[in-house]
Amino acid sequence: MVAGESPARRRAVALRTAGGMPALRSARTTLATVSEPATTGSTPSSTSPLLDIRKVAKSFGKNAVLRDISLQVAEGEFLTILGESGSGKTTLLRIIAGFEAASSGEILMAGERLDNLPPYRRRVNTVFQHYALFPHLTVAQNVGYGLKVAKLPQPEISTRVQQALDMVKMAAYASAKPAKISGGQQQRIALARALVNRPRLLLLDEPLSALDASLRRQMQVELKSLQREVGISFVFVTHDQEEAMVMSDRIALLRLGELEQVASPREIYNRPATAYTAQFIGHTNLLSGEVKDGVARCHSLAWRTGLRDGPGLFSLRPENIRIAGSSSGTAIVRFRAQIMRQAFHGATELLQVECADGLVLSIRAASRESWTGDVDFEFSSADAVPVRASEKN
Amino acid sequence: MNPSEHTVPASSWMPWHAAVVFGFLYLPIVTLIVYSFNGSGVAGFPPRDLTLNWYRLLFADDAIWTSVLNSLLVALAAMAISLTFGIPAALALDRASFPGKTLFRRLVLLPLILPGIITGLSLLMLFQAGTVRLSLLTIVLGHGTALISVATTEVFAGLQKLDRAQEEASLDLGANYWQTFWRVTLPNLRLSIIGAALLIFTLSMDEIAVSFFLIGRDNTLPLEIWGRLRRGITPEINAISTIIFIFSLAAIVIWYRLRTKAETDLVL
């Protein structure tokens, strides 16, 4: 779909954008879509971003839902906006789609103002949380809706609808009504309906939340490979951090209307910026201690750190604590602790241990039949990642 | 430009249309009320001579008040009949399966949409065949029958909103079907029943088509008014109409409050 520019597509794009932009500009943006390679790096590509959100804020009455959001989405990127309920993630998505207006700030797409266009003039399509399929239209009519509304010729609509249905493997259901197909199937149709319009940006509002666990995992993989294949930018909203990590090129973690951190999954996991991030994504031990002369002390533990003197907060992942081995060195911190609880997770176990000085830690270790008595553990000082404190709600 | 304001055609003519329709709907009512205070009666514009004369005449009018009393009695009796038979009918339609259920459903709901005179004169034929003399009783039977459909529809709607699990929990805890009905089902239907009762009462007070054929010597209020209208217009009618309007207003406000209360109660 990305490579190979057919005259039909160019015409369709021109028709599609005829309402919002002159035909000349639309040709230019079409070419831009074709020539831009899909980004795989963890940082936004150095060419201009597809979507530029600048200092967007939104309040409902006195309730400030979004504060000062600045974010960029690159071409061909899979960005996830991750957050708990109440974080403002859905509001942000709706502002990009055009169903809400920002209270302040602006949004640009490919250099042009997006936020002063109504939703039906934006080259953005949405996959809704509950799919929002039209009950009175067949599956094929649903998928072809955007094309029909753009007044494309019927033969072209039929072809593209067929392609879209093949892409989501739902061609057999073309003449069925939405009420007759399952939730997972409806979700695919919602996806096809959005993608068939070849938007520059696809927004997905927690599309997998209504599916059961195994179907969900399957769809995560499929969505990711679909995005690679199609090459357009996806902005995906979810509260499930595991889902975010599996699918995204980058994660934007939103908390109470502000961005906590925007980074690739690996970076956000291994180098969380704040305590909230460290705790929200995966499990962690938060160690608060005092730093003096390059050494951090927390209870009876001490390790070297580059932090300034003063109070410090550190994130230590449970899997980075291991049974004490034979090696030693200044970079390795050893301690002894008693096993209080263990939770069996299959290949690994999550242990809750208590040190002599009362410090309680979580440790992820390979499963063992039984743990007795006090055990010696160790971790590398590099694994104690300094994080910023997060304000309480 | 706020994009979210363009979710539906924000046509500027619609509020005007709405205003016109509201004006159209309220014109007769407002006219009635205004002219009930008009000294020179129902004719002429603009109204002048503010007076309570017509109300005074009204309150001295025995025939009208007798008919009001008759109407009240009929309405209460009709309410009793409609609820007694309408509530089980709703339950039966919601829960039981039996031969002829579809026919039963259509028959019960038919008087709602059938022009009243058809129900009225077929009942007249029945009473004639049974040599029953026409009186307030026949009117009660007529109203009761015609308004069963109202009770059934309202209670049926209430049953749809009822959570079956509550009844199952009651049975699970040892109550039998009757106890469950009295302790769980009926209390949950309380608001539907009250709403239905209010609606039936109001409809019965205003009922003409069925009553027209079944009237004996005693008049109900609408038929009393009707009789006077045949003879000519008096502004007393405006006065009683205004009073009826005030009561109707009170009734609907209560009904609406009950309904919204029912909805908020369900959102536990």
Added chain:
Amino acid sequence: MFSRAYRAAITIPPLLWVAVFLLLPYALLFCYSFWSVSSSQEIVHSWTLDNYRQLVQVNVYWQTLARSMGIAARVTLFSLLLGYPLAYYLSFHAGRRKDLFYQLVVIPLWVSYLVRAYAWKTILGSDGVLNTLLQYVHLSSHPLDFLLYSPFAVVLTLTHIYTPFTFLPIYAALEHIPRNLVEASHDLGASPFQTFWRVIFPLSIPGVLAGATFAFVLSLGDFLAPLLLGGPSGIMISNIVVSLFGAAYNWPLGAAISFCMLALVLGLLFLSESLEKKWSFR
């Protein structure tokens, strides 16, 4: 789940009542339509199709029926034209005042029908409010007599009565439309008008059908408005029936006409139901 006694208790009493007071009377109506009345004003119980023949052959009967259907059709059309935009406005544009407006529409329904019809009579009369107002502002020099005692008055009054009846099911249908469908339509590029035409209107059709059926059937069978406001040119079929049961004493003929109306209404209900089923997408 329910015991036999319980089931019997909830089905038998209403069934009995309905059988005695609805089924039996309609059956009687049917029978009467085949009987006739003798010159001495007695009902002759011999079976004949004479009444139905009269209905078709005698001009006044089928002409009045045709006129009644015309009036009913006009009332339905105007009620829909008034009611639909109002329902739409309330559902999509009224915001916080939606509830208040809804109550305002429903209040007139609860005010006596007779009272409202009577009010129109006073408004439309040659001495009435409208005529004197028109003369007062010099829009006309003499009372307009088509205002009252004409089909116009009947259509006007019945439209007034039945507009809330068309409003209610249309409003309910519009409220039922999930708002995310509207957003999805916009998202896919449809303008507000296209969204209305392709999504909102099709999904509101069951409401329109229900309202239209109600308005048509009830205005067809109305006898009060024509009697009060129709004059000789506004007589409707129910008025004929009423007189056949009154002064013109011919119960069998009246029964025949009523039964035709009943059959017509049932036919319309059936048609409306099957159309509604075709257009509902649950």
